Amino acid sequence: MRHPPRSVLAAVAGAVALIGSVTVPVVTASGAAPACSVEYSVTSQWDSGFQGAVKITNNTAAMSSWSLAFDFAGGQKLTQGWNAKWSQSGTTVTAASESYNGSLATGASVSAGFIASWSGSNAVPTSFKLNGTSCNTAVEPSPTPGPTDPAEDGPPVLRVSGNKLVDAGGATRRLLGVNRSGGEFMCVQGRGIFDGPVDDASVKAIADWKANTVRIPLNEECWLGLSTIDPAYAGANYINAVKDLVAKVKAHGMTPVVELHWTYGQYTGNSAGCSDVHASCQKPMPDMQYTPSFWASVANTFKNDRTVVFDLFNEPYPDRATSTTTQAWQCWRDGGSCPGIGYEVAGMQDLVDSVRGTGATNLILAGGIAYSNDLSQWLTYRPADPAGNLAAAWHVYNFNTCANESCWNSTLAPVAAQVPLVAGEIGENTCAHGFIDQVMKWFDDRGLSYLGWTWNTWDCSSGPSLISSYDGTPTAFGTGLRDRLRALNG
Template identity: 75%
Template sequence: MRHPPRHALPATLLACVVVSAAALAPRADAAAAPACTVEYSVTGQWDSGFQSAVKVTNNGAAKDSWSLSFAFADGQKITQGWGAKWSQSATAVTAANESWNGALPSGGSVEAGFIGSRPGANTVPAAFELNGVTCNTDVTDPTDPTDPTDPTDPTDPGGGGEAPALKVAGNKLVDASGATRRILGVNRSGAEFMCVQGRGIFDGPVDDASVAAIADWKSNAVRIPLNEECWLGLDNIKPEYGGARYQSAIKELVTKVKAHGMTPILEMHWSYGQYTGNSAGCGDLHATCQKPMPDARYAPGFWSSVAGAYKDDPTVVFDLFNEPYPDRATPNLADAWACWKDGGTCPGIGYEVAGMQDLLDAVRSTGAQNVILAGGLAYSNDLGQWLAHRPVDPAANLAAAWHVYNFNTCSTESCWDSTLAPVAAQVPLVAGEIGENTCAHGFIDRVMKWFDDRRLSYLGWTWNTWDCSTGPSLISSYDGTPTAFGTGLRDHLRAVNG
């Protein structure tokens, strides 16, 4: 999606509180100690508000900073907090350490609290994560060197299947046995914008329960948008949300997605480079919005790093760049496509550009043979000259990515017949984002039928609980409760994959 929503932070106040009895405790018969334990209690409640206390115990490796995340179920809003830097985005709540309580040793605890408003019910949050690791469940901390389990092992607790190793065969995606595979699922937005805004890593929970809810829709893939600067840990990113911590959180989500038998798709969404020309999403030098093309300064290094981390895992797919639009920077379509493929000094773009060939080369230079997706012009909605400009892939594992919303130019069957069908005849075609801004599903129903008739792949935007007026949102709760828009995708996936 071109512009994921941005959210303001609530005010915070600092004090101290003592926590009472546990609302959610680990099972006494657990086979392995939880990585962390969270005790949540409502210490006071009135007609339109309440007060809660939280105690977090770290059972894993010692931490020099911490961030607790959970989600409200009943529209509660934090109005005042203490003991942590509290922030909230829609239903998602984050409590990050203060400067004076960041150290959390193994076996140590920290306490915090807040006052909130509530429109009615006040259900206790069902799931908690500490630094991206699920609490109150029998899953040990993957960062703990004493942990004997392998976090990438699909046989570990919580597994629900095995993600297929994918490769390109002609115009199909196939698994190790040669069977054709379609990528059918959802996008999980958040990691592209939360970190650069200094508010966390994910927008809402990414615990096992929330990933299981995606799988319950019969999704077999999850596209995970990333932020270039956060992955690389550049100076403008808070250390607790960038570099090794960000990469570890992404790895944890990838592991959960795979454990439920779904294909993880890692995608560079927001990137560095100042652009103030036609259709600019922002004037910021940093990775705070969608830029027309990747930058030559950091983007190749980003992909070298990502590919190096996952080069031995053919279940992971790489999507080079979310939505290129060099065609908005120059009226010359030939120049735009040349910029798209080869980068360099591009008309209308003030920074040095990394083309799709540059990014593909960066991936392959690591030895990674993973399937790669490359979207075209016009925010990936135009594949008219994709075949003529496609990058050269020595691994022959390249597929075309395409995005479509009801407001895009190429949003009719006649356009799909003339521009998509020729591409799909030669390479795998994946609609990495499909959606509509009407909170309905009539448009995506047409898209899915066209793709189903040709046995092609698609993913809905997005598995986030945003208000539909700010962008297509598939769910109203991270337990998988669909919006009217999401109902269309959910019921269709269950029919196709059920």
């Protein structure tokens, strides 16, 4: 259990003018119970600061993680907190569950406290949301989004049926398209949100290749609006930019896949991409400190639009840190204290639970170990999904270990026989398309899905890029994917 530092308590004791607890009452419609209730208390206050607390009660289905959001109405600034991961973006304050208090059964309560500064007014917040659901007021039942909600000419609502992805009518669907990189790195580098244009014309150019899917890599610190990120590129600004791109992708009839790429947590071991604790490179595994909150927020944002697909984590590589493959797969699924990784890991089960805890039933993708190139024990360690809507993700480049048909036949085919298989990234560093031609044929022969890396105008040898211009002009590498997509969907 966390408590305020002694230095803070001492300062409060010396300067505080103790006031009575100010509590926000629970207001409900006659005979109706709120989905959740929040009691907000100002327990002590002094000239420039105050100590507050929240008590959260969950009146709906049990949840494995929670995130409370409310707005300071008087210019207050959060300085620290305990019993939750506290953060502030603009006026919005978020308290996300810790690993030890995330489980909240029906009727159960949890409390957390904080210190904040104030001047002029210390107005009490008037509204609270728990995992995106309004608290303290009765919630009128709303219709569950149905599989026919999206416009008929939009992308389908996808669900898992055996080893296939199917639409509302039961027809088999494949995810065939591209990655649109930028959202994972531009914001954390202070250079913007996306790399290159994401206007309607640039998205239409993707559709003109006859792609039906666009994968959008994201950064958890930018989405959550943590203080290390330029506010212009973080929090609500970042989220709105992602939502806008998702809407443009859908407007052109394509499926949006939102994917977590860069995360928090210091790792300096084998194959480390950076020594920075912040989300400035690919880490071996997601972190428990922020990633469950990220996925709870993303799921709440898109849970009423089941055309959006969730890809949990780009390229796990716990196998580079652990001594054995078994340890790597256990870390992958269960998280916790993983050998060789210095931060608490969020396993794939934690992330599935975070998504499903919001009520979201969207299709989820989970990539394996070895940078998502190894699925050899994916079936053994796959996380439990109460919605039954989980598919396997796989990445391959010409320089990976599993980059030949023998490996695909021995490790991919058994997975694809039981669950849908999506190659979330395919590519090569040769500036040609001979390798991905082999990959695409193998996947086409089996009716599987694949997405090319990447729809960006980079040097194709340093980072495989499909285009030389955002009008859709292909590189020599991109020509292979474009021609294949047009042949399949033209």
